[in-house]
Amino acid sequence: MVTRRVDLRSDTVTKPTEAMRAAMAHAEVDDDVLGYDPSAAHLESEMARIMGKEAALFVPSGTMANLICVLTHCQIRGSEVILGDYSHIHIYENGGISTIGGVHPRTVKNNDDGTMDIDLIEEAIRDPNFDICFPTTRLICLENSHAHSGGRCLSAEYTDQVGELAKKHGLKLHIDGARIFNASVALGVPVHRLVKAADSVTACLSKGLGAPAGTIIAGSKTFIAKARILRKTLGGGMRQVGVLCAAAMVAVEENVGKLESDHRKAKILAEGLNNIKGLKVDPTTVETNIVYFDILKDVCITEVELLKNLEEHGIHAMAEGPRKIRFVIHHQISESDVQYTLSCIQKALNSLKNIAN
Structure with a gap:
């Protein structure tokens, strides 16, 4: 559970x-x-x-x-x-x-x-x-x-x-x-x-x-x-x-004073996503608290499948289109939550590689 x-x-x-x-x-x-x-x-x-x-x-x-x-x-x-x-x-x-x-x-x-x-x-x-x-x-x-x-x-x-x-x-x-x-x-x-x-x-x-x-x-x-x-x-x-x-x-x-921290965590999230093979995001375009990322076509998982996998780990997000997902940071999301999210995404993609092998 x-x-x-x-x-x-x-x-x-x-x-x-x-x-x-x-x-x-x-x-x-x-x-x-x-x-x-x-x-x-x-x-x-x-x-x-x-x-x-x-x-x-x-x-x-x-x-x-x-x-x-x-x-x-x-x-x-x-x-x-x-x-x-x-x-x-x-x-x-x-x-x-x-x-x-x-x-x-x-x-x-x-x-x-x-x-x-x-x-x-x-x-x-x-x-x-x-x-x-x-x-x-x-x-x-x-x-x-x-x-x-x-x-x-x-x-x-x-x-x-x-x-x-x-x-x-x-x-x-x-x-x-x-x-x-x-x-x-x-x-x-x-x-x-x-x-x-x-x-x-x-x-x-x-x-x-x-x-x-x-x-x-x-x-x-x-x-x-x-x-x-x-x-x-x-x-x-x-x-x-x-x-x-x-x-x-x-x-x-x-809470206005907390927005800068939200933006910093969004940037950390974007940079982490960009370092995961199979995902694409330009961290320089992340200016505030919203992060969009694309699942590259050579990755055998859809946005729906990835979101379902993340939900099994307690992470909830929204699709923004085919092979595109949106994350939004707010003041009740911690830096630990960001790192946990990145680790869960990496594990989900690693499991696909193991299945392929």
Whole structure:
């Protein structure tokens, strides 16, 4: 019977710490839908300050947060948003911007580092005065760090360029900052600087920061007032939500400082994987807490088979495609867990060699 568990599926699997549970138990609460929950107000005020925006709003999830932001910027059905073809909003959020908001996605190819070429973004912008057959472009979305690109970070300079392009064409810029704190720590740049050019930004509190739930939206006071109405429309208005906000505040105060260690362990994991014959990963592309690796075609094992083998040893991860696996580090994964994972993978591949012989 396996007693050890190493959960590398995502940084969303973190468990609330004792400090978070204590904060939840003692949180001062009221009705947040009525605008009176003091713990929610405190978290929102602090997050607005950290992000350098006028106001902020707590919502249940990152998917709802991005949906609210897109719909607030694109209030007319048939509007268009430009976003990466591998962006989380486009691939992993159930097509909500289209099915619920009537917003048309116009995708631009994501580069390996998560960016989109500036000239391709500009080419994708529609001129509503040119042809009435076109939807009207109203918004550009970026993602930082970029999950599908392996947690790569977008620089402040790149984001500024996109922001200038948006202004030039009278558009808004939204940043899906689900892991914006990871990007900030990896780049050594404050969050407010990374999102300075953005009209809105989201930040997930339940990934690397480890809160039990919740995402923050930040923007202007006018934007947040509109977002608050949409939150209610989508069923995201909660009553004594200060219980969650108190835990989230602990997460921000205690766990941002742990992200650097997460990144270091991810780099150790990537280097170890790269040293295992039959696997391929470029450690130089591992900038934050996400590691993708490929199983080479000359190895007689699929990603499904390897994941099953690892689960038998208490290690849990996710496939990202044919012969590709993703590991995600969080603060409850130790360096010992990393070494244990590497040893189990090596044993799995060694057993294949013995069978072949």
